[in-house]
Amino acid sequence: MGRFHRHDDGTVHEHGEHEDHEHGHHDHDHAHDAERLGDHSGYETSGERVQVLEAIFDENDRVAEANRKDFENAGVRVVNLMSSPGAGKTTLLRETLVRLQGRSRVGIIEGDIETSLDADRLSGLGASVALVNTGDGFGGECHLDAPMIRSALPRLPLDELDVVVVENVGNLVCPAEFDVGEHAKAMVWSPTEGEEKPLKYPVMFRAAEVVVVNKIDLLPHLDVDMDLFRANLKRVNPLARVLLVSAKTGEGVDDWVDWVVGS
């Protein structure tokens, strides 16, 4: 469907094949093309070229800004919590809600591809929970985007809340790309996932202000090199704050809770 090639300046790009054009792709001199066409795409164009220069995330980012404004008007701090599936986001959130009962008023926006299982686990702890099933979205099954968060807002009493936690879809790739209007991103990594994860998923680890290392109660039983994990994390995100936590034993959860509420 197309091919990529590398230019001398290090850029790589793809040339689609013009099967149905009378002027096919040909071996070309890029410098020459650049002069003639004003770019280096290598096409001879007979039609009209229209400059666009629009960011593909413009629409998402516009809605994210609207969300952020609503959050700020309501005086709510919003945290976007991300991780791979099974890292322990929901268990950590449960423990968070237990500790915040009577201290802060919490809202949860729960992203899940199908089912309300996670939302059910968080009910009964005094928080307002709005579920967003992403299964119906157009290719949106892998992340929460700003319009999805916007659609959940009418189901949360924003004016009565202090903090909202967005529990994103379990996925280390897509959620990191989408601004939903949050004030800070955090992620959960559990030691069974492997020390190399920051290098394999740099966008996610780079986006996070806080990296919660969950399930530290398992460390004595695993051959995980935590120094290596920290070194890998530092390579992609030198400023990330690491919090060592066990949502199961409760160790470190208080520090996490303090960060969530912004104190």
Add this chain to the structure above:
Amino acid sequence: MHELSLCHSIGQIVARHASDRPVTVVHLKVGALRQVVPDTLVYCWGIVNEGTVCEGSSLDVEQVPAAIECLACGATTVLEEMRMACGSCGSTSVTVTAGEELLVTSIELQEV
């Protein structure tokens, strides 16, 4: 992994600029710090634009390497691998100057 929804957004942007004329080529800039797989993007493009002005058009993806600027010594480093440290002095106090692009730069329209 979200290339399908990206293609949907690209299609909306292109449609706004195409004024109902058939589109032959869509030129994109994709930074290396975006986790977009160009091959997947091209594949998804063929799926989402059926029955639109973009049907049959090709995507021309220009990949932009990631670059950082050192806040300590001012040097610019083009990243061959993901390491947020200055290639000149080693400082990790850096700011990203390229590689986060994700935009439609231009489109080519069929002659009318």
